[in-house]
Amino acid sequence: MKPSKTTTHPSLIIIMLMLLLCASVNSQLTSDFYVQSCPKxxxxxxxxxxxxxxxxxxxxxxxxxxxxxxxxxxxxxxxxxxxxxxxxxxxxxxxxxxxxxxxxxxxxxxxxxxxxxxxxxxxxxxxxxxxxxxxxxxxxxxxxxxxxxxxxxxxxxxxxxLPSPFETADQILAKFVAVDLNATDVASLSGAHTIGLAKCGTFSHRLFNFSGSGAPDRTMNTELQTNLQGVCPLNGDGDKTTDLDINSVDLFDNHYFSNLVNGKGILQSDQELFSGGDAAALATKILVQQYSDDSKLFFNDFRNSMIRMGNIRPLTGSQGEIRKNCRVLN
Structure with a gap:
């Protein structure tokens, strides 16, 4: 009696090859990569x-x-x-x-x-x-x-x-998913806006005639709205800046998320994470509230998301080059 032959479905082979490829890429990125070649x-x-x-x-x-x-x-x-x-x-x-x-x-x-x-x-x-x-x-x-x-x-x-400050949570999530990131990554990495500045041109559309409504963005805190209208008047200088994280300047903490809970997000794309009405915002709203209440949770998710982001399609081995000047090819 002939032994029966087993066949592997083509789709299973493809999945296995993809997993092996991902594993090989990740295995080539290590924290001690330069321990011998550039220890300092x-x-x-x-x-x-x-x-x-x-x-x-x-x-x-x-x-x-x-x-x-x-x-x-x-x-x-x-x-x-x-x-x-x-x-x-x-x-x-x-x-x-x-x-x-x-x-x-x-x-x-x-x-x-x-x-x-x-x-x-x-x-x-x-x-x-x-x-x-x-x-x-x-x-x-x-x-x-x-x-x-x-x-x-x-x-x-x-x-x-690249995500835009004028986009909804759904639109932003789609761009994250395109690079194999998820809703948790959207919320945690947006927390990077706990430091830095925003130009008037990136949020002034929220202050006077949001989406053609003839009124400011209703999700923005009215006191913040008034203050920002003073900083960024109608037809003013779009390059003028203000702090992204009101009342917690230059400190990397979870205060940014407290701002979102209170309608004090500067960028539309930030406030959408808590106040948006689309499907993605339903997920990010929960995370924003959790991060606002628990800085340790935010820090943990942020560090994990940064590691995942840093693993987006890296060139390794003999791919690409090591530039001598970062601005030009060798």
Whole structure:
């Protein structure tokens, strides 16, 4: 009697291959990647970030934002740092907005003096983001390293992939899901707005004629509304700024979520997480309330979300390159 043959369904094979691919990528990112080739990498980055924040406290938020905006477009590959026409720097979300590039240059130059051609610009962004949070009073986490730098920077991709301050929770969640993140990541990573500033141009539409209603956004606290109308008058300077986290400036804490519960979110996209009426907001509202009540829960979810975000499609092995200058290809 012939032994029976077993067959594996093609879809199962595909799933297994995808799992193996994910495992191989994650296994190549390790916290001790530079332990032999550049053992002082963490010290050097920390010192340069510390110097930058000492000069301008706002820089902590700027460096954190660079890592976020980089990872959402083509993965965490430092493509945001590349100069040139039609690059991510010139996208709607980054033009005249993304900042901190000179600090990244300083970090790269310091590393090149110690271990030339070793540490990628993508890894610099990941470490600098973590250190910016720590130096602002926030949580720490083990940064996984071993990313390599991308060869392409795409303005069009950035325009479509990066969340906008004018979007609903559903729209934002869709962009997170596109990079394998979820509603918890939306809520926790939005908590990065506990530090930093917002330009009038990103929220003034809420102050006078929101969505063509002839009135301000009804979800905004009326006292805050009045104050912001003074800062950002109708037809005023769209580049003028105000603090994202009212009454808790420059401190990385959970106060941002308390603001949302009380209608004091500055950006529409922030307040939507608590006051929005779509399906995604039903999930994020619960998280916002929980984070407002429990800073430890927020810190724990934030650190986990930062690790997940840092694992978005990294280039490893022989992919990409290690740039000598983060602004240009070798």
């Amino acid at each position: 990498v963490f010290q050097i980055v920390r010192q340069e970030v510390k110097n930058a924040i000492k000069t301008e406290m706002r820089m902590a938020a700027s460096l954190l934002r660079l890592h976020f905006h980089d990872c959402f477009v083509n993965g965490c590959d430092a493509s945001l740092l590349l100069d040139g026409n039609n690059t991510e720097k010139s996208s709607n979300a980054n033009l005249n907005s993304a900042r901190g590039f000179e600090v990244v240059d300083n970090i790269k130059n310091a590393l090149e003096r110690t271990c030339s051609g070793v540490v990628s610009c993508a890894d610099i962004l990941a470490i600098a983001a973590r250190d910016s949070v720590i130096l602002s009073g926030g949580p720490s986490w083990r940064v996984l390293l071993g990313r390599r730098d991308g060869m392409v920077s795409n303005q069009t991709a950035a325009n479509s992939a």
